[in-house]
Amino acid sequence: MANALEFESPITKRYPSGGSRDLALSDESSQTKTLVRAADDSAAASQLGVAFGGSRHQAGVHIIGQRPTEWLLVGDESAAAAMVVGLDRTGHVSVIDHTHARALLRLTGERSADVLSKICNVDFGDHMTPDGSALSASVAKVGCDITRDDASGIRSYRIACDRSFAQYLFDAILDAGREFSLTAVGA
Amino acid sequence: MLLVPCPNCGPRNASDFAYGGESHVRPNPNQATPEEWRSYLYMEDNPAGWLKETWYCRSGCRRFFTVERNTATNEFREHPIPGTKLGGKA
Amino acid sequence: MSLLPGKKSSKPPRYSAAGLIVKGARKQNWPRVWRDVPLKKSYDVVIIGGGVHGLATAYYLAANHGITNVAVLDKAYLGSGGSGRNTAIVRSNYLTPEGVAFYDRSLSLYNTMAADLNLNVMFSERGHMTLAHTDSALRTMNWRAEVNKLQDIDSSVIDPSEVKKLAPSLDTSSNARYPILGALYHPPGGTIRHDAVVWGYARGADHLGVEMHQKTEVLDILVEGGEGSATDAHDGKGAGGKVTGVRTNKGDISAPIVVNCTAGWATLISDMAGVKLPISTRPLQAAVTEPVKVFLPTVVVSGSLHVYVSQTDRGELVFGASVDPFNTYSVRGSLEFTEELAGHVLELMPGISKMRLLRQWAGLCDMTPDYSPVMGFTPVDGFLCDVGWGTYGFKAGPVSGEQMAECVATQMTPKLIEPFRLSRFSTGALVGEKGAAAVGH
Amino acid sequence: MSNSMRLPAQPGEVIDRSRRIDIKWNGKKLSGFDGDTIASALVANEVRVVSRSMKYHRPRGYLTADFWDPNGFVQVGDDPNVRSGHRLIEKGMTVDPQNVWPSLDYDVKAANGLVGRFLTAGFYYKTFIKPQRLWPVYEKVLARFAPGGVVDLDTPHGLYDKRYAHPDVVVAGGGPAGMAAAIAAAEAGSKVMLVEHEHHLGGHLLWGSAEDRALAAELTAAVETAGVEVLLNSTVTGRYEDNWVAIAQRSHPQAIERLVKARAKMLVVAPGLIERPYVFAGNDKPGVMLSGAVRRMVNMYAAKPGSRAVVFTGNGDGDAAASDLERAGIEVARIVDARNGENILAAHGPAKSMDSVELADGTKVEADLLVTAVGWTAPTSLLNMAGDRPSYDANAARFFPNSPIDHVLSTGGIAGDGSHEELIEHAVATGRLAAARAAAIGHRLQAATRRAASVDGEAPAFAADDRPILPRDPHPELFRSTTHGIVDYSEDVGSKDLMAAAAEGYDSVELLKRFTTATMGPSQGKLETVNTVAVLGEARGETIEEVGTTVWRPPYAPITLGALGGRIHEPARVSSIQPWHEANGVTPILAGAWIRPEHYGNPESEVRNTRANVGITDVTPLGKLDLQGPDVPKLLSQLYTNKWMQLPVGSVRYGIMCAEDGVVLDDGVTGRLGDEHYLMTTTSSGAASIWEWAENWLQTEHPDWKVHVTPVTTGLTSINVAGPKSRELVSRLVAHAGDGAIDLDGEAFKYMQVRQGTIAGVPNCIMWRIGFTGELSFELHVPSGHGLHVWEALLEAGKDLGVRAFGLEAQRIMRLEKGHFIVGQDTDGLTKAPSTGMTSLIKLDKEDFAGKAELAWAMDTPLPVVVGIQTVDPLIVPAEASQIVREGTNEILGRITSSRMSPTLRRSVCLGQVAPESAAAGTELTVVLTTGERIKARVMEHHAHFDPEGARLRG
Numbered sequence A: 001m002a003n004a005l006e007f008e009s010p011i012t013k014r015y016p017s018g019g020s021r022d023l024a025l026s027d028e029s030s031q032t033k034t035l036v037r038a039a040d041d042s043a044a045a046s047q048l049g050v051a052f053g054g055s056r057h058q059a060g061v062h063i064i065g066q067r068p069t070e071w072l073l074v075g076d077e078s079a080a081a082a083m084v085v086g087l088d089r090t091g092h093v094s095v096i097d098h099t100h101a102r103a104l105l106r107l108t109g110e111r112s113a114d115v116l117s118k119i120c121n122v123d124f125g126d127h128m129t130p131d132g133s134a135l136s137a138s139v140a141k142v143g144c145d146i147t148r149d150d151a152s153g154i155r156s157y158r159i160a161c162d163r164s165f166a167q168y169l170f171d172a173i174l175d176a177g178r179e180f181s182l183t184a185v186g187a
Numbered sequence B: 001m002l003l004v005p006c007p008n009c010g011p012r013n014a015s016d017f018a019y020g021g022e023s024h025v026r027p028n029p030n031q032a033t034p035e036e037w038r039s040y041l042y043m044e045d046n047p048a049g050w051l052k053e054t055w056y057c058r059s060g061c062r063r064f065f066t067v068e069r070n071t072a073t074n075e076f077r078e079h080p081i082p083g084t085k086l087g088g089k090a
Numbered sequence C: 001m002s003l004l005p006g007k008k009s010s011k012p013p014r015y016s017a018a019g020l021i022v023k024g025a026r027k028q029n030w031p032r033v034w035r036d037v038p039l040k041k042s043y044d045v046v047i048i049g050g051g052v053h054g055l056a057t058a059y060y061l062a063a064n065h066g067i068t069n070v071a072v073l074d075k076a077y078l079g080s081g082g083s084g085r086n087t088a089i090v091r092s093n094y095l096t097p098e099g100v101a102f103y104d105r106s107l108s109l110y111n112t113m114a115a116d117l118n119l120n121v122m123f124s125e126r127g128h129m130t131l132a133h134t135d136s137a138l139r140t141m142n143w144r145a146e147v148n149k150l151q152d153i154d155s156s157v158i159d160p161s162e163v164k165k166l167a168p169s170l171d172t173s174s175n176a177r178y179p180i181l182g183a184l185y186h187p188p189g190g191t192i193r194h195d196a197v198v199w200g201y202a203r204g205a206d207h208l209g210v211e212m213h214q215k216t217e218v219l220d221i222l223v224e225g226g227e228g229s230a231t232d233a234h235d236g237k238g239a240g241g242k243v244t245g246v247r248t249n250k251g252d253i254s255a256p257i258v259v260n261c262t263a264g265w266a267t268l269i270s271d272m273a274g275v276k277l278p279i280s281t282r283p284l285q286a287a288v289t290e291p292v293k294v295f296l297p298t299v300v301v302s303g304s305l306h307v308y309v310s311q312t313d314r315g316e317l318v319f320g321a322s323v324d325p326f327n328t329y330s331v332r333g334s335l336e337f338t339e340e341l342a343g344h345v346l347e348l349m350p351g352i353s354k355m356r357l358l359r360q361w362a363g364l365c366d367m368t369p370d371y372s373p374v375m376g377f378t379p380v381d382g383f384l385c386d387v388g389w390g391t392y393g394f395k396a397g398p399v400s401g402e403q404m405a406e407c408v409a410t411q412m413t414p415k416l417i418e419p420f421r422l423s424r425f426s427t428g429a430l431v432g433e434k435g436a437a438a439v440g441h
Numbered sequence D: 001m002s003n004s005m006r007l008p009a010q011p012g013e014v015i016d017r018s019r020r021i022d023i024k025w026n027g028k029k030l031s032g033f034d035g036d037t038i039a040s041a042l043v044a045n046e047v048r049v050v051s052r053s054m055k056y057h058r059p060r061g062y063l064t065a066d067f068w069d070p071n072g073f074v075q076v077g078d079d080p081n082v083r084s085g086h087r088l089i090e091k092g093m094t095v096d097p098q099n100v101w102p103s104l105d106y107d108v109k110a111a112n113g114l115v116g117r118f119l120t121a122g123f124y125y126k127t128f129i130k131p132q133r134l135w136p137v138y139e140k141v142l143a144r145f146a147p148g149g150v151v152d153l154d155t156p157h158g159l160y161d162k163r164y165a166h167p168d169v170v171v172a173g174g175g176p177a178g179m180a181a182a183i184a185a186a187e188a189g190s191k192v193m194l195v196e197h198e199h200h201l202g203g204h205l206l207w208g209s210a211e212d213r214a215l216a217a218e219l220t221a222a223v224e225t226a227g228v229e230v231l232l233n234s235t236v237t238g239r240y241e242d243n244w245v246a247i248a249q250r251s252h253p254q255a256i257e258r259l260v261k262a263r264a265k266m267l268v269v270a271p272g273l274i275e276r277p278y279v280f281a282g283n284d285k286p287g288v289m290l291s292g293a294v295r296r297m298v299n300m301y302a303a304k305p306g307s308r309a310v311v312f313t314g315n316g317d318g319d320a321a322a323s324d325l326e327r328a329g330i331e332v333a334r335i336v337d338a339r340n341g342e343n344i345l346a347a348h349g350p351a352k353s354m355d356s357v358e359l360a361d362g363t364k365v366e367a368d369l370l371v372t373a374v375g376w377t378a379p380t381s382l383l384n385m386a387g388d389r390p391s392y393d394a395n396a397a398r399f400f401p402n403s404p405i406d407h408v409l410s411t412g413g414i415a416g417d418g419s420h421e422e423l424i425e426h427a428v429a430t431g432r433l434a435a436a437r438a439a440a441i442g443h444r445l446q447a448a449t450r451r452a453a454s455v456d457g458e459a460p461a462f463a464a465d466d467r468p469i470l471p472r473d474p475h476p477e478l479f480r481s482t483t484h485g486i487v488d489y490s491e492d493v494g495s496k497d498l499m500a501a502a503a504e505g506y507d508s509v510e511l512l513k514r515f516t517t518a519t520m521g522p523s524q525g526k527l528e529t530v531n532t533v534a535v536l537g538e539a540r541g542e543t544i545e546e547v548g549t550t551v552w553r554p555p556y557a558p559i560t561l562g563a564l565g566g567r568i569h570e571p572a573r574v575s576s577i578q579p580w581h582e583a584n585g586v587t588p589i590l591a592g593a594w595i596r597p598e599h600y601g602n603p604e605s606e607v608r609n610t611r612a613n614v615g616i617t618d619v620t621p622l623g624k625l626d627l628q629g630p631d632v633p634k635l636l637s638q639l640y641t642n643k644w645m646q647l648p649v650g651s652v653r654y655g656i657m658c659a660e661d662g663v664v665l666d667d668g669v670t671g672r673l674g675d676e677h678y679l680m681t682t683t684s685s686g687a688a689s690i691w692e693w694a695e696n697w698l699q700t701e702h703p704d705w706k707v708h709v710t711p712v713t714t715g716l717t718s719i720n721v722a723g724p725k726s727r728e729l730v731s732r733l734v735a736h737a738g739d740g741a742i743d744l745d746g747e748a749f750k751y752m753q754v755r756q757g758t759i760a761g762v763p764n765c766i767m768w769r770i771g772f773t774g775e776l777s778f779e780l781h782v783p784s785g786h787g788l789h790v791w792e793a794l795l796e797a798g799k800d801l802g803v804r805a806f807g808l809e810a811q812r813i814m815r816l817e818k819g820h821f822i823v824g825q826d827t828d829g830l831t832k833a834p835s836t837g838m839t840s841l842i843k844l845d846k847e848d849f850a851g852k853a854e855l856a857w858a859m860d861t862p863l864p865v866v867v868g869i870q871t872v873d874p875l876i877v878p879a880e881a882s883q884i885v886r887e888g889t890n891e892i893l894g895r896i897t898s899s900r901m902s903p904t905l906r907r908s909v910c911l912g913q914v915a916p917e918s919a920a921a922g923t924e925l926t927v928v929l930t931t932g933e934r935i936k937a938r939v940m941e942h943h944a945h946f947d948p949e950g951a952r953l954r955g
């Protein structure tokens, strides 16, 4: 039996380790994810400090303007909790723990946009999807929230989808990345 | 593939949306006669030209909005309007 | 006007192999399939739309009721609408008793059509198979089969091994993403040479005196009485009144009876008469591959995967899918349709990935809320409709023509088309084909 | 015969003579060089007949020797209809002729040729009419004559692929014009994709003069420097709405073929021109070739298409072909110059070859090669797809683009003639214009897209088209000689057929096409359209402009189903318990995208165990919506037919939802977790649509209501614990004191209530007391990151209680025993709410709810009714969908919608829909089994066959 509070990843298949890390797909589903819903002109919105389509990092939390009136906060448990506690709840504000509802994958590497472009119709060019931008789109026919979150200058995307689709999506991205030698890491 | 102008996400492929059909005003269910109600449910203007219609940005911002599209050319008029009257059909 | 039944006329002149040889040897040409005559100022009946419905109506008006002072008007060429672009699948295994009776009559007319019209319409009774990939689809198949059997229609649910025997190219293994759990099999279903049906009816009608006018576009319906202007239909004005004729690009024609057989354009025409219809116009895409040697002996339909496919005697695979997801009058092809289609076809028949798509096109479909047509009288006296044929109306051409002709000639709604009256949309008594909506062709 | 027709090295040849490649043709080995097409290898090996024609089985040789060659179709292994004029040879390739029987050399069906006069186009409409019963027999014979190759049904579905692209400019065609346009656009800052159908950039220049080839090399190098993305051996197959451009890429290193879908801001069409055949007697004889074919053969592949040639020319290309032949040492017996009014009448010779050409002046010239150069067809297909209506220019004897389209520009041969300099100048201006417009479009896109990098200022104006206008060279109109010949080679349709069809009344170009099938073959009119139109014009006494053309449709060049299908993406979703299911012998079932446990070996025993002990089942796919806000009750009242304004915290309630036509959409329970916090469940299949339904009402009808609807279906792993021992089992895992404690006592936690707390150490679980099975049950909703843990904990803790997992089938049996209907199974697309028997849940005194108007009317209308049904013979289980008829007739009164043998009651149990007149309890029904046998059954008092009072449920 699994340890009581160990987080069970939705990626249950095992992948060969090793291979190049120039282009990597990893599972970050255990990150705490909090969905905040509030009006775009609410106090909470200005606290969060990004609008729909953008994202920023603050105090260990990745604040993503995922949709109009919706923000996803990603971080470790304590940082996320701290931010939620400080949230101004004036008006109609809902806070929903999305840690278990959404899987979170990360695709990193210079050619990561080329991989995504095989299974997602969005323009991932720098003009249309610069670092920090956030959008929702279908990836290999699964509805996903994608945030460009470059890691020390290297192109990187966070991709969130319904947890139940995670294993399928993980494999679909790996398949798309085959021609670029995409490797699964840490899964 | 058609580009549909979402007021939030910008122009996106039609396949990212669900089509809501002609935008009709929902009659008051307590006052409508059967003819009026069923006209709302079933009858269509179906013009070959400008049509006011509802789209739902299913893969993107998940907002309903109304736009005008020319059904003969599939050209959209600028300025989609958020929200609209219900299409009436699930 | 002369709506009196006249003498029933003979069939159009015979074609035969012997004739071919004689004509070939003497280097003679065949007589024209239909005459090219000037448009008259008045007719007893004007039929708008030179598709199978309009032409069949004209033919049966003349053949069964002796009404021959009839003009069929089409804004383009005969068969330019859905009738010339459909995948030509015919069957009668519908879900409701009304549907079954109606389409079965059509099938029997198709069966004798070559002889009746003296033209080979290449009706190929090759069998029609609707695949079930889910429990619930299988249940619907069973439902249809059971209703069919009660009406003496040859239709039954078969298991995957029988499916494999009938169509060896299908993947009937259980590890397919959408495994084939069974199929509704309908041996009398099949395909027909759609253009030949159109030409056959036109030729038959012409022989009996009906005039076919191509490139003749109806611009307005002339209505007397009623409230408001007949063209100003958008706010429901102009309903009622009586038809006196039509305005065309070639001038006005007077006629006491006008029949709307314009399928995808149906609401545009009925708007001219002030009659509102529950119809939205959606394109349906179709495609053919390059020919290869024949390997698919039956018609295969998958509702869950939204495809239907058959192979012509020329060797092309003919594909169709479900209608486009939004209203439009544009028939430009859609790439996403072909992509979806190809993906699904390959799930069904993984072995044909190297076949090449040759051409894709679209036709306009007049979709109704209950997947059933709108037939018969309207609130405007003398203005009749035979529309709402959606994605399934080719097979209904003969019976619709026969029944509409009777409707016009007797001025009463024949029993067979009673369920399809326009008034059902104000009483809410929709036709049961909506009960288990699935593409079916 | 190895390379017996190979010329000495030619200056522009593209073959690598140092690399010999052996292939098999028609069972025999022959060899070519790297760079050879199948066609050039065959010609170099003296193969003159490559195929048989479709209808008359006439021997055919190469005509255009490129992709469009109507005679060049071959079978390569399991690949049918391969264009031998285009496909490069590869080591070990097996190439076979198609459409021949029994062999290429001796073809029995060629007998058709003898009766050809009688097999006029459309002959089958006139034959096989009587006797009608023989048509199926004829049909089988006709099918034997189907042209084309053979599909090997065991062909593996190889690696086909797709990719999206967002270039600023796509250029279709890599000839001089396309290359120059691409370079100019890239230099102006555009991201450019250049697509060339052939294996090399260069277009016509490749088989041209030394100067031409130098220009090609220069431009090719510049393309590279400019950073243009080049796709070789790739075709722009279609231009769809908003410049959605499809490209078939045949040159991907890994994928067999790949579909590139480019949303091009601008499309530049530079496809050059396609040379047109000439209609005359014998024009399909092996040895009749177009000038381009001959020049390609000689100049690019050093293959010798004949030994003694007649050249019929109306233009510079014909002249160039003549001089190329002479340079290569092939005798040119006669140049027939159409510009001087000279003409050819016929090609003569035995069946498989040509030996002489008959000229209009009566002379016969001995020759085994007849080269024609009579002008071009403009491949306007992509422009037509964009809405252009090209027009015919009689002076230049071809069609030209006509209506300017903002986002699509054309250049090169399709747009006009002129010197290289003029052409390149036009192309460069086109490239620049495309770049300027693309920049303006890009600016607008960025400004309209909130996530995009910000842009300054107004979008630049859409640049005006001030390109120079290309001249048009005069060209004689050369379509048909005074003799008749083939117009559509693939379809075996001749000019005589067309004229006969026109006389018969098929006299508009569209009817003519459909009756004769001219232009319906593999090249889709690229070779045939203009000649077809010209012949029809002749027949009707009309000009080409008046006759018009048929419609060009995608794809421009055929594309494999594999590439169109690509990698097949069919998303599958699983619950967090899936690993356990898989490890424990599950039989899965597909339900939408979900893969669910159907059973674990024996559903009946799963039922019995649940009824006797306790069972657990994974119901994660159940739709779950988190609802928050002060106006949630209003939303619930709007969606459900019953009342929701007074639901206490801690309670759950069942409800039915209807569409606006009163038809049942979905059902489920909603529980109130907190003051302004609710959890709604929907059916599994309704999860997505009910969410959108709720959003639709909120966003469009009631934007003022304060409600947040958030789908949490997979965030919560749902486990139903059912059976008499379920309370005992669950109590072993819940906290009994402190934070997260739940009191399971029957009084503290009643049927239809909800609690939140800690289960098996997992906090924030939701538990409600409801059950589809009819047993005492607890539905646990556990944060999914711990779902498997809780599942395993239940199995562990309940060992002594006899706990076992059960699947969907056991659940279906139990719900049927209990008489719960399933929306979509026991109801259908016409079932209005009152038919379910749940009239007490329809509250017409509410101000409004979805479907209210129709339901108000439906209440007074006789409707079919869902009823419990039992067969008189308890052992007969009528199949689902068995019809219920009026005794002694075939009149349908209803049907069985659900049926099973009940392991609990040991008898068959059913639900069904029946006509209102047959719905009263005790009514005797006649059920028709699928075998046709008729049996008796009875309408029951309740839907429930088991425990109708619900004692177990409430226990």
Ligand SMILES: Cc1cc2nc3c(=O)[nH]c(=O)nc-3n(C[C@H](O)[C@H](O)[C@H](O)COP(=O)(O)OP(=O)(O)OC[C@H]3O[C@@H](n4cnc5c(N)ncnc54)[C@H](O)[C@@H]3O)c2cc1C
Pocket (backbone or CB within 6 Å): C048, C049, C050, C051, C052, C053, C054, C073, C074, C075, C076, C077, C078, C079, C080, C081, C082, C083, C084, C085, C086, C087, C088, C089, C090, C216, C217, C218, C219, C261, C262, C263, C264, C265, C269, C283, C284, C285, C286, C320, C362, C363, C364, C365, C386, C389, C390, C391, C392, C393, C394, C395, C396, C441
């Ligand atoms: C791709 C596709 C596949 C299909 N597959 C099948 C199938 O397998 N089986 C099946 O049974 N059905 C099928 N259908 C449906 C079937 O084709 C149609 O329902 C049927 O052809 C309708 O025939 P019709 O005569 O009513 O209309 P049409 O054939 O569409 O004729 C209407 C005519 O009206 C003319 N018209 C319109 N406006 C005017 C005007 N103002 N003035 C004059 N004339 C006018 C048009 O030019 C047109 O010729 C398919 C349809 C499509 C598009």
Ligand SMILES: NC(=O)c1ccc[n+]([C@@H]2O[C@H](COP(=O)([O-])OP(=O)(O)OC[C@H]3O[C@@H](n4cnc5c(N)ncnc54)[C@H](O)[C@@H]3O)[C@@H](O)[C@H]2O)c1
Pocket (backbone or CB within 6 Å): D172, D173, D174, D175, D176, D177, D178, D195, D196, D197, D198, D202, D203, D204, D205, D208, D212, D234, D235, D236, D237, D270, D271, D272, D273, D317, D379, D411, D412, D413, D414, D416, D417, D418, D419, D420, D423, D556
């Ligand atoms: N025979 C001749 O006409 C000839 C000979 C020498 C030079 N030229 C000069 O070349 C000019 C023509 O140059 P151009 O560049 O317009 O034509 P081109 O024929 O040289 O090049 C067009 C190229 O486009 C490709 N193509 C066509 N459709 C395509 C599609 N859908 N997708 C991808 N590729 C496609 C063709 O394979 C061809 O290589 C003439 O006007 C003439 O001045 C002509």
Ligand SMILES: Cc1cc2nc3c(=O)[nH]c(=O)nc-3n(C[C@H](O)[C@H](O)[C@H](O)COP(=O)(O)O)c2cc1C
Pocket (backbone or CB within 6 Å): C084, C085, C086, C087, C088, C194, C288, C316, C318, C358, C359, C360, C361, C362, D519, D520, D521, D524, D550, D551, D553
């Ligand atoms: C059953 C059927 C088979 C067809 N087969 C072919 C074919 O083999 N070749 C072809 O070019 N078109 C074929 N077509 C398509 C027609 O060429 C044409 O695209 C269609 O009638 C629509 O007309 P349009 O493209 O002129 O708008 C076929 C159409 C149908 C309905």
Ligand SMILES: [Zn+2]
Pocket (backbone or CB within 6 Å): B006, B007, B008, B009, B010, B057, B060, B061, B062, B063
């Ligand atoms: Zn959007």
